[in-house]
Amino acid sequence: MLSIKNLQARIGEKEILKGINLEVNAGEVHAIMGPNGSGKSTLASVLAGREDYEVTGGEVEFNGKNILELEPSDRAAEGIFLAFQYPVEIPGVSTINFMKTAVNKIRQYRGQSPLDAVAFLQLMKEKMKLVEIDQSLLSRSLNEGFSGGEKKRNEIFQMAMLEPKLSILDETDSGLDIDALKIVANGVNSLRSKNNATIVVTHYQRLLDYIVPDFVHVLYKGKIVKSGTKELAKELEAKGYDWIKNEVALA
Amino acid sequence: MTTATESILKQILESSTPAYFEAGNEGRKKALAQLSEIGLPTSKSEEYRFTPITKALEKKFTWTSSTPALSTISIDSFLPAIGDTHRIVFLNGRFSKNLSQLEGLEPNVVVSTFDAADSKTKSVIQSLLGTISKTGDAFAAMNSAFYLEGIFIHVPANTQVSKPILVLHLNDAQEKQVIAHTRLLVSIEKGSSLSIIEKSDSLGTEPCFHTFMEEMMVAENATLDYCKIQNDAGAVHQVSNTFIAQADSSRVNTFTLTLNGQIIRNNLNIQINGEQCESHFNGLYLVNGNTLVDNHTVVDHQKPNSFSNEMYKGIMDDQSKGVFNGKIYVRPHAQKTNAFQSNRNILMSENATINTKPQLEIWADDVKCSHGCTTGQLDEEALFYLQARGIPHASAKAMLLYAFALDVLSVVKNENLKAYLDQLISERLHKNF
Ligand SMILES: Nc1ncnc2c1ncn2[C@@H]1O[C@H](COP(=O)(O)OP(=O)(O)OP(=O)(O)O)[C@@H](O)[C@H]1O
Ligand SMILES: [Mg+2]
Numbered sequence: 084m085l086s087i088k089n090l091q092a093r094i095g096e097k098e099i100l101k102g103i104n105l106e107v108n109a110g111e112v113h114a115i116m117g118p119n120g121s122g123k124s125t126l127a128s129v130l131a132g133r134e135d136y137e138v139t140g141g142e143v144e145f146n147g148k149n150i151l152e153l154e155p156s157d158r159a160a161e162g163i164f165l166a167f168q169y170p171v172e173i174p175g176v177s178t179i180n181f182m183k184t185a186v187n188k189i190r191q192y193r194g195q196s197p198l199d200a201v202a203f204l205q206l207m208k209e210k211m212k213l214v215e216i217d218q219s220l221l222s223r224s225l226n227e228g229f230s231g232g233e234k235k236r237n238e239i240f241q242m243a244m245l246e247p248k249l250s251i252l253d254e255t256d257s258g259l260d261i262d263a264l265k266i267v268a269n270g271v272n273s274l275r276s277k278n279n280a281t282i283v284v285t286h287y288q289r290l291l292d293y294i295v296p297d298f299v300h301v302l303y304k305g306k307i308v309k310s311g312t313k314e315l316a317k318e319l320e321a322k323g324y325d326w327i328k329n330e331v332a333l334a
Numbered sequence: 335m336t337t338a339t340e341s342i343l344k345q346i347l348e349s350s351t352p353a354y355f356e357a358g359n360e361g362r363k364k365a366l367a368q369l370s371e372i373g374l375p376t377s378k379s380e381e382y383r384f385t386p387i388t389k390a391l392e393k394k395f396t397w398t399s400s401t402p403a404l405s406t407i408s409i410d411s412f413l414p415a416i417g418d419t420h421r422i423v424f425l426n427g428r429f430s431k432n433l434s435q436l437e438g439l440e441p442n443v444v445v446s447t448f449d450a451a452d453s454k455t456k457s458v459i460q461s462l463l464g465t466i467s468k469t470g471d472a473f474a475a476m477n478s479a480f481y482l483e484g485i486f487i488h489v490p491a492n493t494q495v496s497k498p499i500l501v502l503h504l505n506d507a508q509e510k511q512v513i514a515h516t517r518l519l520v521s522i523e524k525g526s527s528l529s530i531i532e533k534s535d536s537l538g539t540e541p542c543f544h545t546f547m548e549e550m551m552v553a554e555n556a557t558l559d560y561c562k563i564q565n566d567a568g569a570v571h572q573v574s575n576t577f578i579a580q581a582d583s584s585r586v587n588t589f590t591l592t593l594n595g596q597i598i599r600n601n602l603n604i605q606i607n608g609e610q611c612e613s614h615f616n617g618l619y620l621v622n623g624n625t626l627v628d629n630h631t632v633v634d635h636q637k638p639n640s641f642s643n644e645m646y647k648g649i650m651d652d653q654s655k656g657v658f659n660g661k662i663y664v665r666p667h668a669q670k671t672n673a674f675q676s677n678r679n680i681l682m683s684e685n686a687t688i689n690t691k692p693q694l695e696i697w698a699d700d701v702k703c704s705h706g707c708t709t710g711q712l713d714e715e716a717l718f719y720l721q722a723r724g725i726p727h728a729s730a731k732a733m734l735l736y737a738f739a740l741d742v743l744s745v746v747k748n749e750n751l752k753a754y755l756d757q758l759i760s761e762r763l764h765k766n767f
Contacts, residue, residue, distance in 0.1 A: 160724050
């Protein structure tokens, strides 16, 4: 589904991604871990199409399409969803009103007819239940005055609404209390199928107890320096990153 | 005064209809004397520093010919879709009785040209005209000297005028420049209410110069809603001088929307002469191309215990220019005044500019006043967020700009009008920015 080959990207003069290779197939869950500042969010942003980052080399194919040429909105319409590490506040725009536009723009891209108000409301009700989010929150200005946990839950609600093929969850677990973590994880799990895939960026094993990954990768200084199974995450939890840093230094 | 300005003034004086200045018309004579004393503003005039209206008048207009009267014209395409209204139409600065629609007004409500008023009304007009419009503005003096026709609207006590009065100005600049000076005098008596919507348009692309002057008196416990719509894509140069005086417990809501024009200058002057008054005055300017829009507002708290709230917002693209100057005066007696002001701007292009200046002069000590000006760009983070949800760049941009602009409409109470304005704003943001 997603094939990243030797991806390099920088912002200004600063090289951040220095040759990422990653293959994600339908039905899989990949976890990306790694020390602060290693480039995890950068990778997520580059995949979603943020223009601040300049791709200086490499390829990204998504379902056979070179997505590096696509506008961010077209990538979303192709089925890529990024749950932001730091969701932005947008005064005057409610989740409901922009989701309605988003859903229908994506449908238009895919050649589907727009959802009418009733159908949209129905879809919304269903997804609200899934992530246990309150309608009053969705009618408010996006993320304005939301608690950390509410922001993250809102990201997952949007993911549920857009039913992406590839979801990239950038530290969606941070700021969530235990109950919210379970709810969010349940939401993600119930949307999982053999046709879609998930990349979870996280620092903690506890999320991976709920969203069990097929593969775990360690991103360090702009490269994936180690890949393994879910056991790798447990090892990292126990030992930290020093042993990996040492391995890299020795190599 | 530059020689060009002098020659304009001289030409203005020579081309004017002598009848205006015949005996009995002392007001015009005085205004004329005032105009030649003040002179037209130059780039050195503090109040017109950023607004080269005089230069435009020198360059683009000839002053030796007069503007022809228009017998009739189709106005349908200029009527705003705001439901049923009363209607006053001016063509090339002259009142058009044919196109106006004033049947069905509440009993004893007077809408009349100054000239056609009966003698009793004339004396009322005489007693009110010019009483609240003391100003050093050259274009107010020009208007007072040269207005062709004035309309007097009088709402007697305890009368709620149910339909808004639309004042539509249409100038025909298809073949020839238009110069027009129009005037409104409005008196709303105790406990009454009135809504006025003023819209100006032109045909053709020859230059138009239009001065407006509105004097509006809002008596005790009365309400005025006043909306100005400036969406004329012609070569329009206009200066408005709007004076509003409020008595005890009166309420005033004004909204000024500017979408088009070459040089648009709005002087809005609100005198709070009573206690327990409430005034909300909002404005929105969404401009592009070479449009210059300049809002100069004054709110003068002369009595205690009143509340004023001003919110102006602007989005400027291309080479457009915005100017905002907001003066708040709180006089020594005006204790317990609450006066708030904000001006927020988004610049969409590197060549667009805004000059914004709040001016607070507070002589009373027990007051709550605040002001804030911000100028920024579109929030790129927010833009990316919406795009990442599948909303294409142009729509995402329009959505953010619309969200920024929209709350200024809160001051508009009439639902039809609000929907119409909302539509204008949304269309402008989706198509032009
Ligand atoms: N806009 C920017 N300007 C300059 N440097 C940037 C910018 N964005 C990211 N960086 C730098 O790129 C590096 C990688 O940042 P990134 O956010 O991808 O890290 P991360 O792995 O997600 O870290 P964390 O675990 O703390 O979220 C950091 O050193 C960061 O300071
Ligand atoms: Mg990060």
